[in-house]
Amino acid sequence: MAKIIGDKLQSLPKYWLFAILFLVTSIPLFHPLSVPTPPDDGSADLYAHLMQVPAGSTILLASDWTNSTRGDSKGQFVAIIKILADRKLKAAIYSTADAQAPRVARDTIAEINAVRVKNGQPPYSQWNDWVSLGFYPSAEGQLSSIATDLRKAFASKTEQNPATGEQQDVFESPVLQKIYKLSDCALSFTITASKTSDLTVERLLHKTPLVLMVTGVMGPQTQNYYYSGQIVGLAIGVKGAYDLETLMAKGLNVPGGIVSTKIPASAPPLSNQTDVQSIGTLFYPPLQFALWLLIIMVVIGNVGMALSKMGAQSK
Amino acid sequence: MEFLAQTDPGFWFGQPETMDLRIKVIGCLVFGFVLLAVLLNVPSRWRKYIVGAITFFAGLFWILQFFWPQPLHRSPTDLPANPKEVVSFWLDDAVPVVSDFTSILTAMLTLLGIFSLLRVHLGRLFKMQKDWAFSLVLAIAFVCQATFSLWDYYDRKANPQITAGHGWHIQNYMSDLLFDGMVQQFEAAMFSMIAFYILSAAYRAFRVRSPEASVLLGAALIVMLSYMGVVTQWDGFVKSMAGSNQFLLNFQLSVIRSWIKDFVQTPSIMGIEFGIGIGTISMGLRLWLSLEKTGNI
Numbered sequence: 269m270a271k272i273i274g275d276k277l278q279s280l281p282k283y284w285l286f287a288i289l290f291l292v293t294s295i296p297l298f299h300p301l302s303v304p305t306p307p308d309d310g311s312a313d314l315y316a317h318l319m320q321v322p323a324g325s326t327i328l329l330a331s332d333w334t335n336s337t338r339g340d341s342k343g344q345f346v347a348i349i350k351i352l353a354d355r356k357l358k359a360a361i362y363s364t365a366d367a368q369a370p371r372v373a374r375d376t377i378a379e380i381n382a383v384r385v386k387n388g389q390p391p392y393s394q395w396n397d398w399v400s401l402g403f404y405p406s407a408e409g410q411l412s413s414i415a416t417d418l419r420k421a422f423a424s425k426t427e428q429n430p431a432t433g434e435q436q437d438v439f440e441s442p443v444l445q446k447i448y449k450l451s452d453c454a455l456s457f458t459i460t461a462s463k464t465s466d467l468t469v470e471r472l473l474h475k476t477p478l479v480l481m482v483t484g485v486m487g488p489q490t491q492n493y494y495y496s497g498q499i500v501g502l503a504i505g506v507k508g509a510y511d512l513e514t515l516m517a518k519g520l521n522v523p524g525g526i527v528s529t530k531i532p533a534s535a536p537p538l539s540n541q542t543d544v545q546s547i548g549t550l551f552y553p554p555l556q557f558a559l560w561l562l563i564i565m566v567v568i569g570n571v572g573m574a575l576s577k578m579g580a581q582s583k
Numbered sequence: 584m585e586f587l588a589q590t591d592p593g594f595w596f597g598q599p600e601t602m603d604l605r606i607k608v609i610g611c612l613v614f615g616f617v618l619l620a621v622l623l624n625v626p627s628r629w630r631k632y633i634v635g636a637i638t639f640f641a642g643l644f645w646i647l648q649f650f651w652p653q654p655l656h657r658s659p660t661d662l663p664a665n666p667k668e669v670v671s672f673w674l675d676d677a678v679p680v681v682s683d684f685t686s687i688l689t690a691m692l693t694l695l696g697i698f699s700l701l702r703v704h705l706g707r708l709f710k711m712q713k714d715w716a717f718s719l720v721l722a723i724a725f726v727c728q729a730t731f732s733l734w735d736y737y738d739r740k741a742n743p744q745i746t747a748g749h750g751w752h753i754q755n756y757m758s759d760l761l762f763d764g765m766v767q768q769f770e771a772a773m774f775s776m777i778a779f780y781i782l783s784a785a786y787r788a789f790r791v792r793s794p795e796a797s798v799l800l801g802a803a804l805i806v807m808l809s810y811m812g813v814v815t816q817w818d819g820f821v822k823s824m825a826g827s828n829q830f831l832l833n834f835q836l837s838v839i840r841s842w843i844k845d846f847v848q849t850p851s852i853m854g855i856e857f858g859i860g861i862g863t864i865s866m867g868l869r870l871w872l873s874l875e876k877t878g879n880i
Contacts, residue, residue, distance in 0.1 A: 282783045289782050303812045306837070336770035368766070375763060405689035409682030412648065420679035423596055428743055489852050491844070507810060558778060559807050565786040566800070573790050 271579025277572025296553035311511035314501025319535035332365035332460035343509025343547035364407035411471035509548030588676030635873035642871035809840035
């Protein structure tokens with residue numbers, strides 16, 4: 269009897285598993301839940317550093333993701349753009365990993381702006397607040413060029429100035445007009461689902477403080493850069509996006525906010541709390557449900573194996 | 584030596600969408616094809632030396648750029664004071680131009696990939712070989728995506744109000760449908776399917792069959808649980824039970840996870856990465872010095 273039950277527990281049809289996974293990950297999308305987990309140190313450090321950047325500063329933002337990893341990367345990108353817009357920081361966005369990435373970034377900012385305008389907030393506008401510096405197929409070469417001479421690395425790039433309606437050099441825009449070298453940028457962010465995280469550390473280290481935002485599977489190997497102090501902040505996967513949204517809502521080491529014993533810096537919550545919690549908050553509970561299911565199924569498989577062995581021995 | 588290291592925007596820089604740049608692009612393309620034709624007609628015993636020399640000098644540039652002392656806080660009016668600084672300044676000025684070369688070469692590789700893909704699939708389509716229907720889908724998708732995307736791009740440049748969402752035409756709707764409505768959603772769907780296979784594989788393969796597998800399973804469970812809401816409840820329970828007993832505080836899930844990450848996972852990955860780094864250097868040296876004999880030149 270034990271063997272029969274054990275064998276059955278070990279051989280559940282895979283389509284049942286797929287159906288259960290589909291169901292359990294869909295439920296939290298329709299009934300939003302909150303998951304009480306403390307933010308990772310890397311996320312808290314990232315938030316603290318970004319909130320300390322003086323208003324009006326420019327950050328260099330490598331948007332090296334597409335919708336294939338939107339579960340992880342889109343939440344991170346949206347959180348960063350919302351913080352930049354709230355803090356009146358400017359962003360120079362470029363891509364070295366995927367030719368689709370610049371358009372994906374542009375579309376995502378348009379989505380954020382549609383919500384901001386609906387909520388009565390000013391849009392995060394192209395040319396005045398951010399510029400798109402395009403896609404460069406050779407990440408190694410372009411990053412070396414950025415580290416050596418930022419102006420030549422993006423020479424001849426133009427964008428439309430909405431005030432004049434004409435194409436102008438991006439270095440005439442409010443975003444880049446005071447930027448001559450990489451160290452003029454307050455921070456360098458890389459939101460990536462590929463090896464450009466490694467290349468960024470190799471090429472841009474010591475030129476400006478670096479922040480990496482990577483997918484969940486890249487987390488363990490990227491942590492080395494954070495632990496060694498080579499990067500000043502690290503967000504990993506959808507948990508990183510969730511952490512940032514939590515910090516944006518509550519602040520870090522401030523009264524009523526998130527308390528971190530390892531990160532001594534304090535940072536207030538965002539001044540405008542409208543629509544602060546979005547993709548990370550929405551996607552993190554389904555991940556929790558999927559992990560619970562994974563644990564349960566592994567336990568069931570092992571119980572089945574134990575029962576089968578017991579049954580075989582009793583015979 | 585000024586050839587690559589031009590301090591002012593010179594020959595290698597062109598303003599976009601100007602006749603000057605178009606002439607340079609066409610000229611370089613013609614030059615490239617001529618060079619390729621010459622290379623293909625060179626006797627094979629010489630060809631490997633030519634390719635080897637080009638590889639060596641291309642690699643030498645980046646090695647020098649990495650290892651040679653770089654100028655610090657250099658201003659545009661600074662002049663090199665000694666031979667070491669001459670090389671240093673030259674490398675500094677040449678990097679943007681050479682990195683543009685690498686970008687162009689990488690883009691050409693994409694073109695080569697497209698050419699190769701189309702040659703295989705159009706050949707299969709015209710000969711009506713097995714699975715020709717898939718090749719037809721690929722050809723139609725390629726033509727539609729390229730046509731509507733380029734049309735949309737030039738339309739947006741001429742009419743900026745399109746980007747703001749006004750005055751859309753067929754090319755804008757089609758580009759939006761093909762890129763945002765299809766390609767991006769297909770990518771997301773393809774990657775999300777991995778979750779189903781991970782669950783199925785974990786259920787079937789993650790068994791406690793040996794001490795090693797038990798340790799692996801235990802560590803995985805602790806790390807997964809520590810990322811869940813359960814961590815706050817368990818840690819709170821341990822803190823309340825431990826009181827002033829520092830040893831018992833070690834049984835908090837977050838503390839165990841930190842120990843696993845800091846003392847097991849990170850050092851292991853560092854070791855693996857170090858090994859990969861040494862292997863990469865070894866392979867890079869073989870390629871740079873043309874010691875790698877695989878493949879025909």
